[in-house]
Amino acid sequence: MELQAAVMRARLVQKVMSTRNLRIDNATYWSDSKTVLKWLTMDPRNFHQFVMHRVAEILETTLVEQWRWITSKLNLADGATKVTGQNQQETWISGPEFLKTDASNWPISKKQESIIDSSEIRKHVTTHTKSVVMFNANYFSNWRRLYRAVALVLLFIDWLRSKSAGQDMPATTTMAHVSKAKMLLYKLYRRSQSIAFAAELKTLSAETALL
Incomplete structure (x- = not known):
C-alpha cells in the first residue's frame, strides 16, 4: 500500500x-x-x-x-x-x-x-552443469576458418565469465584465443585418431614393444 x-x-x-x-x-x-x-x-x-x-x-x-x-x-x-x-x-x-x-x-x-x-527480493540461483558440445569440423572449408570459429567460442566463454564476475568484458578475439583454439583442436584431433584407429595403434604399440 x-x-x-x-x-x-x-x-x-x-x-x-x-x-x-x-x-x-x-x-x-x-x-x-x-x-x-x-x-x-x-x-x-x-x-x-x-x-x-x-x-x-x-x-x-x-x-x-x-x-x-x-x-x-x-x-x-x-x-x-x-x-x-x-x-x-x-x-x-x-x-x-x-x-x-x-x-x-x-x-x-x-x-x-x-x-x-x-x-x-528475487532469489537468484546459479547452477553449473556439464554438457557435451558436438562439433562438426567438416562444416569448415579450411583450417583457418576452423580455428577462428573455435576462437570465437572461447571469446564467448571469457565474456560470460567476465560478466558474471562484474569485470570488463573482452570485445574481440586475441592471439591467446587463437593459440588456445589451435591447441584444443590438436588435442581433439589426436583423441579422435585414438578412437578411430584404436586397433591399428594397439598393433603398432605391440610391434614397437617387441623391437
Whole structure:
C-alpha cells in the first residue's frame, strides 16, 4: 500500500507539473515508509514482478534524490485514512511547519539503509552443469576458418565469465584465443585418431614393444 501511494504521488506530481500555467522547477516527494525509500535506491530487476514494475515507473519520472523520509507524526496524508484527535483542517491547506524553514531543517532518517523488506527480493540461483558440445569440423572449408570459429567460442566463454564476475568484458578475439583454439583442436584431433584407429595403434604399440 505504501508503494502504491508512492506511485500515485509520482503520477499526481507529473500531472500538476505538466500544467502550462504553472512553472515548477523542482519537486520533493515524501514518504514515511523507509522500506519504499530503500527500494527506490535499488535496481527494479531485483524484485518480484509487482514491486519491480511500480519501482520502475516511479524511477522513470522522478529522481531518487527527490524522495525524502517523514515521520508518521508529521505525515499529513495519514489524516485521510487514520482517525486522529487533532484538527488537521489548517495543516491540510498550509502544510507542516517544517516546510516553511530551510531544507537543512527538514526531517531525515539516519537508519534508513538498515530497513528493507527482503521478501520482495528475487532469489537468484546459479547452477553449473556439464554438457557435451558436438562439433562438426567438416562444416569448415579450411583450417583457418576452423580455428577462428573455435576462437570465437572461447571469446564467448571469457565474456560470460567476465560478466558474471562484474569485470570488463573482452570485445574481440586475441592471439591467446587463437593459440588456445589451435591447441584444443590438436588435442581433439589426436583423441579422435585414438578412437578411430584404436586397433591399428594397439598393433603398432605391440610391434614397437617387441623391437
